[in-house]
Amino acid sequence: MQHLKLDDVMNMERRKRATLINYLSGFKSANLIGTKNSTGQLNVAVFNSVVHIGANPPYFGFILRPVNVPRHTYQYINETGYYTINHIHKSFYQAAHQTSAKYDTDVSEFEAVGITPEFRGDFFAPYVAESHIQMGLELKEIHRIECNGTFLIIGKILEIWLPDNSVTMDGHIDLSQQGTVAIGGLDTYYEAHKLNRLEYARLQKNA
Numbered sequence: 001m002q003h004l005k006l007d008d009v010m011n012m013e014r015r016k017r018a019t020l021i022n023y024l025s026g027f028k029s030a031n032l033i034g035t036k037n038s039t040g041q042l043n044v045a046v047f048n049s050v051v052h053i054g055a056n057p058p059y060f061g062f063i064l065r066p067v068n069v070p071r072h073t074y075q076y077i078n079e080t081g082y083y084t085i086n087h088i089h090k091s092f093y094q095a096a097h098q099t100s101a102k103y104d105t106d107v108s109e110f111e112a113v114g115i116t117p118e119f120r121g122d123f124f125a126p127y128v129a130e131s132h133i134q135m136g137l138e139l140k141e142i143h144r145i146e147c148n149g150t151f152l153i154i155g156k157i158l159e160i161w162l163p164d165n166s167v168t169m170d171g172h173i174d175l176s177q178q179g180t181v182a183i184g185g186l187d188t189y190y191e192a193h194k195l196n197r198l199e200y201a202r203l204q205k206n207a
């Protein structure tokens with residue numbers, strides 16, 4: 001087996017290290033985060049770090065890289081308090097990936113990569129029209145992570161948009177049927193296939 005120690009990892013070329021370490025946390029969620037600033041400039045970018053924080057009330061978090069360069073998603077969320085999280089569907093993963101390029105502030109990635117901003121009701125931030133599963137969130141907390149200067153951004157889900165009949169009586173969504181993709185590393189997109197759905201695990205009683 002290959003054995004890599006911390007020194008080996010730290011001596012790797014920067015991009016190789018970033019790629020490897022990103023792969024090692026496993027399959028990750030694939031989302032576009034949509035924002036708008038106070039002058040109406042739209043922004044959308046791909047994120048693979050969205051995690052469930054809690055369900056009661058519903059909180060999601062995501063990790064934001066250090067802000068030593070302009071980070072529009074961070075700036076706009078900080079400024080306005082609202083953002084959307086949109087599942088990346090297999091029909092538009094290439095365009096979703098392209099949103100990670102460093103576009104200037106006055107460029108909307110929506111226009112630049114050819115995906116469609118969608119405003120729903122009076123929600124402030126833009127959804128991604130092509131996305132089948134969309135959530136509107138309100139910023140709750142920003143935590144700076146001391147060991148590397150990244151941020152954990154936590155938001156409360158205020159609304160959810162899903163296709164009709166996509167949620168079962170017990171709250172299950174078949175993500176593969178919905179066409180939601182997963183991400184490996186920072187550049188590989190996977191289509192998921194369900195193995196099985198299991199019962200809630202309980203201690204087994206001795207017969």
Ligand SMILES: Cc1cc2nc3c(=O)[nH]c(=O)nc-3n(C[C@H](O)[C@H](O)[C@H](O)COP(=O)(O)O)c2cc1C
Pocket residue numbers: 043044045046047048049050062063064065070071072073074097099100101102103183185186187
């Ligand atoms: C597959 C993929 C996943 C990414 N995930 C994250 C992430 O979780 N956190 C982050 O800060 N940047 C992440 N990025 C980088 C951002 O997409 C990139 O910095 C983008 O330019 C941010 O746009 P913004 O300045 O408009 O916010 C990811 C990039 C790719 C290609």
